[in-house]
Amino acid sequence: MMQKKAIQGKKHATNLVETIMLSLFKDTFTSQVKTLYQVFMHAFVKADTVEYPEEQPYMFPRWRGRIILSRDPDGEERCVACNLCACACPVDCIALQKAETEDGRWYPEFFRINFSRCIMCGFCEEACPTNAIQLTPDFEMAEYIRQDMVWEKEDLLINGTGKYHDYNFYRVAGMAIKGKGKGMAQNEAPPVNVKSLLP
């Protein structure tokens, strides 16, 4: 079988003129002309281009874009200045300083994101224990001056809850603040005196 094939192949190769004429008619007059026709017909297909500034693309809700700081349902800042986002950030673009209010709440004294470094990876959002820092479907953040890419807390804070509407850290966490002592949070048992032997 293989021998037969080899002989056929040899025969074919020797007959150069036949091969060339065959390839001429097969390739040139069917394949090439067909290609030309098919490409030409693409002239009547609508272009795929989205003309961006005039026509806005659909942004998916989970898009990782401009970073915001959200507030809890009571309108207080969610951020407790735990620094986890700054630790998680692979490009070190987040800087913040913890401060404390008189009633015991923690908050960032300043909160700074350098968007000329930020790679929109979303690790800060994943790291955040209080759902404070969130990424939004907005990407139009170009600036002419580099310093304008550095956003302060006033720029980042929004007057809303972002993606999570009911979450309030101090209502569910065990940390005591003014007006909410130990054991008073949602689903929290009253504190136990671990040094007592009595039941």
Next chain:
Amino acid sequence: MTFEVGSGLSIGSILFTVIIVAAMLIWVERRLLSLWQERLGPNRVGPFGLLQVVADMIKIFTKEDWVPPFADKLSFVLAPTVIMIVILLSFAVVPFAPGVGVIDSNIGVLFVLAMASLGAYSVMLGGLASDNKYALLGSLRAAAQMVSYEVFMGISLLGVVALAGSFNLREIVLAQEGVWYVIPQFVGFVIFLIAGIAESHRLPFDIPEAEQEIVAGYHTEYSGMKFGMFFVGEYLGLVLISSLITVLFFGGWMGPFLPPIIWFVIKASLFIAFFILLRAAIPRPRYDQLMTFGWLVLLPLSLLNLMVTGAIILSMQ
């Protein structure tokens, strides 16, 4: 001044129009390619992006005119001018319409072929002077390709010349009063079309400047306006080949109702669009395939075409 062959007005307007058209082709090509690739192409600068050409020109004129220190200065500078001059000279014999033309030469066809051969010097000099291996490879390929495709380009035209009984392009057009030569000389037309693409090294026969293999071929080291001249020279070649096909096979300016020059422009534009469609559709052959196709298919075919044409003409007498 009036429009007549060789008048200053005629020469000036032809030169002006041809160069403007060649420059506009940059935009036309990009728009047409994007049309066939389901994109939009340049549409931001001016109406329909028409001023893109102006923007490109401003950019290319203000670029640094740089000659690499290792290049051969004289031939490096000379090379891009050669292709412009040679192709512009070829336009001298093209009869655009009755009374519109630069010269009414009795050896028009020969003149065009001779100038096309000189065009090979441009790419060879450019590649050699660059002292760059990619440029050298490109110019080697260009030289072999242009020299071999010239052979059947000439032979394929001889059928037309034999039918018209003249080398004068104007008389060839007039001889197509009854029937366009594309019908009796269809094989010649196809061969001339293919050879024309290879001669102006447009895609799919842009092997001398195949980006994927040899960067940009013979103009790898060129930038600024010197590159621009190669670029415009290529588009000038495209316009020239389209005009020649119109003149030799499609009855030049002949056509009903519309003025002759309009007919010429319509026909030539169709061929320019066809060349751009070729670029959009057909992939580039390998270098050896190109040479094999030329010598083993096109050369015998063109000789056969010439012999059959000659036999028929003789038997008719």
